[in-house]
Amino acid sequence: MRRLEGRVAYVLGGGSDGPARPGEALPMGNGRAIALRLAEEGATVVVGDLVAERAEATVAHLATPGLAVQVDAADPDSCRAAVAAALAHGGRLDVVVGNVGVSGREPLKVQSLDDWAFADSVNVRAHWLTAQAALAPMLAQGSGAFVFVGSTAGVYSSRRSLSYEATKAAQLAVMRHVAVRYADRGIRANAVVLGNIDSALVRREFGDDPGEARGAVVPMRRQGRPEEAAGAVAFLASDDAGYVTGQSLLVDGGVSAAWPSPPALPATPTAPEATA
Template identity: 35%
Template sequence: MSKIVDKKVALLTGGASGIGRATAIAFAKRGAAVVIADADAKNGEAVAVDLRERFGAHALFIHVNVTDPASVQNMVQTTVNQFGGLDYAFNNAGVPDGSTSLRVSTQGNWDRVMSVNLEGVWHCMKAELDHMLAAEKGAIVNNASRSGLVGVPGDAIYGAAKHGVIGLTKAAAVEFASKGIRVNAVCPGLVDTALTRAKFGDDLIPRSRLANPLGRMAQAEEIAEAVVWLCSDAASFVVGVALPVDGGATAR
């Protein structure tokens, strides 16, 4: 496997499970030092141990609350102190929309989804950019969603947050490209993760057959490969993109 990110430092929020965990593994396989940041200390530390044992990776877990600017600043500063820099960031932490319709959504649901999925990305980008601007290099990938590109029934609050993530991504991309920093977003469709299975239950498999022209869910590893590519020099001329990784769902 080509080590296209060898000796780089990658920071991932939401790295304890799902897409974040798969991306941490993908970076470690390619020789990067990996920081797994998550509110889930037990599983986050387990991922770091796994990367050290299986790949001999330099891997560190940091507990973070992405809704707390001080916690986010500590995450980035600890990363830089531990590994001497920060090359790549994947802002992936997120929570699902607990409502089934805009009409029955609540203020509490709105506040939770927006504080983690949108405001959390904002906090992370600010802290990451502070370091990357000083270093005059870096790449950031934000996890948006197919729901950030199109309207999805029953997903209004989540979709609003993810549309916001794409807006942040594009604005930052054009502001900081000349400073040596590339900012992009990845937009997954239906992905086979524990979170997805919990949300859709027995409806998941029939839903997945209709979700896209490929007629299946993505595996978390397929999203991870897109993230690693967007961070790497292989994507050196890719700036401000909201990349669908959705089996053709948004092409229909």
């Protein structure tokens, strides 16, 4: 599908930070998969990342000519400069994907001010600053689509990191504000809310998971792939989602639809009811 022909997209956090899956040439994270998919759909894609080489590696594999930009999401001026670079490159800005995100490791008992401030700067502030910078050209065009990459941890507690859960919830509030405030001026804003995705970053933090232990608690009994997150982003960025705004699309293999969370199946189910 080439639903984004002639559009210009900016992906914040479009590199990939971790090892490749076995047999994978290019380590795949959500941001990289999103950039690749938007280009496959015909968009000119500007890839922003903290590490220039990661953005450049993504751009080298895009189906359309793109631009790599070094950006530190924790730095307000850098966020604004990257949007300006994307606009200068493409001459317009149609799609902005806020993929960047950092996960903390501190539950309430040990939650520190530093961790909280850092999570806020990347998971929330970078997103509203980027959206604010992109809004003016979008309003001038009379159109634009924001897609934020959220987490189920922003909707349900993962019991792990207070700052991650709180900032991912706030990111969805930013999305809803943009959507509602500018809906009558051609702007749409939505979020994909991801469950367990087998991204390079997750593999770096938790190791490879060939037996799919991380997928065992998911009704689909597997983790999602970054390419599946990218498919949902491409839909929300395109005119196929023309009447969709202010929404959180859960891409989680069914986790959020299940209560209580389903127990893990045995690796080799023997009883018929185990697979029913």
